[in-house]
Amino acid sequence: MSKRVKDPDRLTPGKVFINGLVKENPTFVLMLGMCPTLAVTSSAINGLGMGLTTTVVLTMSNILISALRKVIPDKVRIPAFIVIIASFVTIVGQFLEAYLPALNDALGMFIPLIVVNCIILGRAEAFASKNNVLLSAFDGLGMGLGFSVALTMIGLVREMIGAHKVFGFTFVELMEKMHLPQGCIDFMGNQTPIAIFVMAPGAFFVLATLVAILNHNKEKKRLRGEAVKEFAGCGHDCLNCHDSSCSFYDPNGSDEAVGLKGKKKKKKKDSDDLEKVEIEMVSVSENVTGDSSDAGENATKEPVEEKEGGQEA
């Protein structure tokens, strides 16, 4: 029996889960959802809380969107997704406010802003709208936990350098618990943490270092002649991001990157169409407005994309 290695078309829950957690980790590989990544990682606990909150929202919205994927008309899918996501975010936000007020205060505005997090809409569009409920649930779990792990790790690094703490315990406390020699403890106690790392600028520096390490690894892989999978940064999946400078975008176009760009354009147009329809209902001169603005919109979209490509080259 010759061992046929995995058929790429067949997805199993386990494979999907690992894919989200490791292979396409939203933070470390796809570079999605950078705003919360920078804003809430001043400590490991906050990072973990944000990660888990996002996981819950992502899993639930993936399940519902996947269940409704045949009901939602293609043209209005983006607004429909946004409404579903926003509903879950509201539910989770109310829950946190009632039962975990401390975490709610620490995360602040970034709980409602999960609505516009690239990861969630991205997964809805790229995965949940095409796959069955079980797979989508595991995709949400995997991606969400991958995001949680990444946020916790970044938070841990910032906490350790910036406040000499690990999950809220100071180094000195931990060393006392481990019964290290008094000399070591005193030495540690006399060190001043680099406080800037728990402040806003530190977030930029930690992320910069992280991306640099990833770039370095990628470069090494390339030198060894291995194929490097390119992702178009946060450009492809999300409506927020129209990133031309993303170091993950390969201008010479691995087919993937180009395909993703194309998809994004189409998606934008669809959502434009919807909005137009909404507004047309109140407008008097329907046909004239519709046709001319449709043509105009396409005309204006095109140069943007080209310009972005041009800047890269």
Added chain:
Amino acid sequence: MMKELLLLALGSALVSNVVLSQFYGLCPFLGVSKQLKTASGMGLAVIFVITLASLVSSVIYTYLLDRLGIGYLKTIVFILVIAALVQFVEMFLKKKVPALYASLGVFLPLITTNCAVLGTALTNVQREYNVLFAVVNGFATAAGFALSICILAGIREKTAHNDIPKAFQGMPITLVTAGLMAIAFCGFSGLL
């Protein structure tokens, strides 16, 4: 009153700068800051949209959601209202003010669901600003964004051809630049 508004504007624009200390709207900040020209266009579009969105969301919240006691629906309502508003503004400008559309038009659809827009609208509600304060806060926040994206674009233009280690080229060096700018903006914290 006047003094309060001025302090609010200074605070929102400089002291708690929207990108450099609140981390809203990082994607356009890092993405559209390669050239000063596009950066300033983006900045203007953001000022336009956030000011307008602050006005509309504040009016809707004060006179509709709050009156009816359904304030908890604000996230859903705001995101839909902002998306529709931006689309409408784009169409209006295209028809009536082509000159303005030529300079801002391409940026408008890009910021529809930008988290800075929603974030500012929600902050206005959270801090219980009335409509006037909300508009001033929105304008100042967006002006802070425009200021920082223009500074970053200026620095990136100057340093574009510097000899940077390979791993740090592109995104990492931009982030380091932003970090240094954030340190500089920390200096404003003594202002108020």
